[in-house]
Amino acid sequence: MSGLPQVVVRACVVLVLLVQSAPAQAIPYQRPVDTAPQADSIGGGYKVPAVQKPLPRDYWLQVVDVVALAAAMGVSVWLVLRRRSRRWLTALTIGCLAYFGFYRQGCICPIGSLQNVVVALADPRYSIPMVVTATFVLPLVVALYFGRAFCGGVCALGAIQELVVLKPVQVPRRLDRALGLLKYVYLGLAVLFAVKPALARDFLICRFDPFVGFFRRTGAPHMLILGAAFLVAGMFVGRPYCRYLCPYGGLLAWCARLARRGVTITPNKELDCGLCAEACPYGAIERMRAVRRNCLYCARCYASCPRERGVAS
Amino acid sequence: MQYRHVQAIDGKGAVHGIALDGNGQLYAAGDSGIEVFDAAGRFNRRWPTSKPALAVAVASDGAVYAGEAGQIEIFDGTGKPIATWRDQKLLGRVTAIGFTGDSVLAGDAADRAIRRFDRSGKFLNNIGKDNPVNGLLIPNGVVDFGVDAQGIVYAANPGKHRVERYTPGGELLGHIGRFDGVDPAGFTGCCNPTNVAIRDGIYTTEKAGPRVKAYDFSGKLLAVIATDLFDANCKNMSIAVDARGRVYVVDTVKAAILIFERVNA
Amino acid sequence: MSEDLTRRTVLAALAGGAVFLVKKANGQIVWQVNAARCINSRLGDTGVEACNLCTTECVVALSAVRAVNEYSKCGRCNICPAYFNISSAVNELGQPGEKLCPRDAIARKPIGKVDPEDPANNFYEYIIDEEKCDGCGKCVLKCKEPLGLGSITLRVRYDRCVNCNRCSISRACPQNALMQLPIGQAL
Numbered sequence: 001m002s003g004l005p006q007v008v009v010r011a012c013v014v015l016v017l018l019v020q021s022a023p024a025q026a027i028p029y030q031r032p033v034d035t036a037p038q039a040d041s042i043g044g045g046y047k048v049p050a051v052q053k054p055l056p057r058d059y060w061l062q063v064v065d066v067v068a069l070a071a072a073m074g075v076s077v078w079l080v081l082r083r084r085s086r087r088w089l090t091a092l093t094i095g096c097l098a099y100f101g102f103y104r105q106g107c108i109c110p111i112g113s114l115q116n117v118v119v120a121l122a123d124p125r126y127s128i129p130m131v132v133t134a135t136f137v138l139p140l141v142v143a144l145y146f147g148r149a150f151c152g153g154v155c156a157l158g159a160i161q162e163l164v165v166l167k168p169v170q171v172p173r174r175l176d177r178a179l180g181l182l183k184y185v186y187l188g189l190a191v192l193f194a195v196k197p198a199l200a201r202d203f204l205i206c207r208f209d210p211f212v213g214f215f216r217r218t219g220a221p222h223m224l225i226l227g228a229a230f231l232v233a234g235m236f237v238g239r240p241y242c243r244y245l246c247p248y249g250g251l252l253a254w255c256a257r258l259a260r261r262g263v264t265i266t267p268n269k270e271l272d273c274g275l276c277a278e279a280c281p282y283g284a285i286e287r288m289r290a291v292r293r294n295c296l297y298c299a300r301c302y303a304s305c306p307r308e309r310g311v312a313s
Numbered sequence: 314m315q316y317r318h319v320q321a322i323d324g325k326g327a328v329h330g331i332a333l334d335g336n337g338q339l340y341a342a343g344d345s346g347i348e349v350f351d352a353a354g355r356f357n358r359r360w361p362t363s364k365p366a367l368a369v370a371v372a373s374d375g376a377v378y379a380g381e382a383g384q385i386e387i388f389d390g391t392g393k394p395i396a397t398w399r400d401q402k403l404l405g406r407v408t409a410i411g412f413t414g415d416s417v418l419a420g421d422a423a424d425r426a427i428r429r430f431d432r433s434g435k436f437l438n439n440i441g442k443d444n445p446v447n448g449l450l451i452p453n454g455v456v457d458f459g460v461d462a463q464g465i466v467y468a469a470n471p472g473k474h475r476v477e478r479y480t481p482g483g484e485l486l487g488h489i490g491r492f493d494g495v496d497p498a499g500f501t502g503c504c505n506p507t508n509v510a511i512r513d514g515i516y517t518t519e520k521a522g523p524r525v526k527a528y529d530f531s532g533k534l535l536a537v538i539a540t541d542l543f544d545a546n547c548k549n550m551s552i553a554v555d556a557r558g559r560v561y562v563v564d565t566v567k568a569a570i571l572i573f574e575r576v577n578a
Numbered sequence: 579m580s581e582d583l584t585r586r587t588v589l590a591a592l593a594g595g596a597v598f599l600v601k602k603a604n605g606q607i608v609w610q611v612n613a614a615r616c617i618n619s620r621l622g623d624t625g626v627e628a629c630n631l632c633t634t635e636c637v638v639a640l641s642a643v644r645a646v647n648e649y650s651k652c653g654r655c656n657i658c659p660a661y662f663n664i665s666s667a668v669n670e671l672g673q674p675g676e677k678l679c680p681r682d683a684i685a686r687k688p689i690g691k692v693d694p695e696d697p698a699n700n701f702y703e704y705i706i707d708e709e710k711c712d713g714c715g716k717c718v719l720k721c722k723e724p725l726g727l728g729s730i731t732l733r734v735r736y737d738r739c740v741n742c743n744r745c746s747i748s749r750a751c752p753q754n755a756l757m758q759l760p761i762g763q764a765l
Contacts, residue, residue, distance in 0.1 A: 035454030036651045036727055041425060042690035042701050043443075048649050049703070053765045054737035056608065107740055115743065120599050127604035137596045144585050144592075199754075203743035218639040258585040446693035447700060452653030452727060472655055473698040492657050492698075494664035494674055501664060503655040503726055521659075521725035545624035548724040 062131045065104065069135060069154065072096050073142045076149040076297060080263060086303040093153040093162055101156030106215040108132055109156065110139050111248040112205050114187075115194040122195040139248075143255035147262040150252065151242060152297020157211050158242050162298065166235040168281035176283045179244040180294075187247035205247060238281030242296060253293040263290040265301045266308070279304035314527065314536035315576040316560065320354050322570040328563045330368035330409070330551045331570060334375065337555050341563075341570060342366035342379055347392070354572065360392030368420070368551075370410035378417065380407030385419060398434045408455040408549075413464040413481045420456030420468075425449045427458055427468060429481060440483045441468050449477075452504050453520070455549040459511030461530075467511050471504035476515055476528075489515065489532030497526070498534040512554035518562060520548040525562050525573070538562075538573050609745045610764040611643065613731040615755035618718040621728075628719040632732055633712045635750040642739035643713035643732050643747070645683075645706050651729035654689065654701035659725050660717035661686055661704055672698065679717060683710035708735065736761070 079089045113136040120128035139150035151158050193202040210227040213219025265276045277285040284294035302308045330342040337352035346361035368380035375390040384399040405423025417430045426442030441449040450472020458468040466479045474492040493499020506517035515528040523543035527535040544566035551563045560573040613619045632643035661684050666676035685705045693699035721730040748756030
């Protein structure tokens with residue numbers, strides 16, 4: 001009978017001793033009272049200088065970029081469909097490469113903007129700036145009416161590839177069409193990774209842009225090598241990124257199908273010589289006509305047409 | 314000289330300042346008020362203060378002075394309030410209290426100065442304020458000082474890496490110490506020593522590489538009392554030395570008071 | 579004919595989508611360093627090495643991240659651990675012989691009432707030159723409490739940042755210290 005209470009008392013004593021000897025809780029380390037000397041304490045007419053808070057690029061300059069994009073596409077349409085001058089188109093290509101490519105460093109571009117649009121549609125908390133929406137929509141609207149004017153001389157990635165075309169080989173039609181499906185796979189992947197929640201989200205098109213390293217004049221070695229490889233390949237297989245990988249090109253192709261106007265090789269009657277089909281580096285000529293969805297608006301076809309030059313009667 | 318760590322006392326909540334009285338009792342000023350421990354380190358009593366107490370000192374008559382933001386509260390030895398001195402301008406943030414002759418000294422961190430009052434609370438003069446030119450350079454928000462047996466005030470001037478000697482009237486007599494990031498005899502970092510105590514020598518504490526050192530009055534380093542027993546994030550560690558030469562230092566992160574004893578003379 | 583109709587439908591869809599997105603448009607969001615997570619500036623960790631991922635990972639040639647000194651929080655100390663290398667030997671002026679910044683980006687000048695005789699008796703302003711700073715974080719680490727007052731932090735500078743969709747520093751940062759904020763909060 002007396003054994004149990006004794007054990008209990010002993011247990012209590014042990015517990016009390018344990019509690020007493022337990023260490024005090026450490027104070028969570030926090031920033032103490034703000035103690036830095038202020039202007040009145042320092043004296044001598046001293047004023048605390050303001051910390052610089054540099055602002056990003058002015059909004060109106062971003063609007064200028066969108067206007068420039070629209071204007072460049074307008075010029076491209078006029079040059080290719082009306083004026084029909086390949087020389088002037090090359091000038092436009094170089095100009096757009098210089099401005100959108102090397103000056104603006106390829107960012108923001110319509111290709112990447114499709115990811116932002118997808119994120120904005122999927123994530124209610126993500127808000128997309130208006131200029132980005134405009135950058136996405138404008139080339140598609142132009143494609144709906146006139147075809148892929150954006151690809152012809154305005155897109156910086158296209159322009160850099162366009163300028164290295166040397167001795168293009170004609171890729172066999174079946175292979176060309178099969179490879180062309182890759183861009184829809186890339187489009188699907190880009191959309192898939194863009195709709196993920198914020199921290200898991202990945203902007204694949206930005207990450208695997210092969211030419212942005214040249215535009216920025218700096219980049220990871222493997223990306224620069226990849227870009228150079230694309231350019232070397234582009235000397236012999238015209239514009240490989242545009243034809244086989246560009247996800248935005250996939251969207252442009254769908255819109256261009258519905259275009260009312262497009263590149264015409266000869267205004268009224270085509271010849272049978274097939275010089276246009278040989279001249280086209282992008283395999284966009286079928287049955288002596290430019291196929292709207294594949295035509296990249298380079299104007300080589302009619303530039304090589306004897307009728308254009310007034311040679312044949 | 315060698316010291317060894319003999320005891321640790323846990324404070325209740327954050328501890329900002331400590332002091333010893335004539336009987337070796339330890340008074341700790343913290344957020345929850347004043348705590349008193351006896352000479353063996355056992356808890357004796359505690360009482361609350363109207364604001365978090367930043368500093369404490371015990372006068373020769375046993376009155377306990379607690380320094381706070383904007384005021385000094387005076388209690389008797391049992392914790393009964395005797396008087397309160399309120400002055401937002403002169404007592405903005407009292408982080409150290411001392412006594413010299415008939416005067417009460419209060420270190421005001423808000424104005425980087427040591428104030429001298431008489432026993433009734435009348436302001437007499439400043440010590441260390443803009444003397445010379447910029448006076449006490451206090452980036453850490455704590456003014457600390459000690460008083461020796463002759464009544465000379467030893468003020469820690471961390472911005473200059475010195476302990477400066479002042480007369481009670483405010484005249485600068487000289488200083489000991491210099492900056493040195495390599496030699497342990499110097500004070501390292503941006504602003505050290507943060508706290509100082511005077512007994513038979515000058516005892517200082519430093520932050521960022523927390524360190525407790527003892528110097529003689531000519532400025533020669535006598536001992537590095539402790540370095541790695543403190544939490545590395547400690548800052549403004551209050552220090553007190555009793556008549557037996559035991560050194561009491563506050564670990565501000567662990568809210569404990571570590572006691573060190575001299576091993577050989 | 580149906581081509582016309584399809585074209586009009588697609589156009590309407592694009593226009594509708596654009597209007598929907600424009601209605602949501604709400605100013606710019608930008609990347610910024612969270613000082614409470616960045617290991618160079620967050621409280622509590624001592625004895626760590628300075629992390630320079632902000633310098634090495636940024637896609638811009640000279641990183642868009644800079645060390646920024648919040649002047650109102652700076653102690654204006656004579657011996658600043660972010661300016662001097664306080665572990666170096668002391669020279670004849672009583673100051674550490676070496677400076678900390680590998681690119682010599684911090685300038686030091688006396689302010690306030692200047693004591694001509696005793697340089698230790700002065701306040702000093704420390705100004706970081708943003709043309710030279712590359713965001714390596716050494717000064718930020720030394721300024722951190724308790725050694726300093728923590729007035730220097732790493733910040734993204736928007737006149738240099740290209741505002742990538744997915745900041746490559748944010749991808750690399752082991753503390754997840756890069757976050758996206760509306761421009762008003764991020765400044």
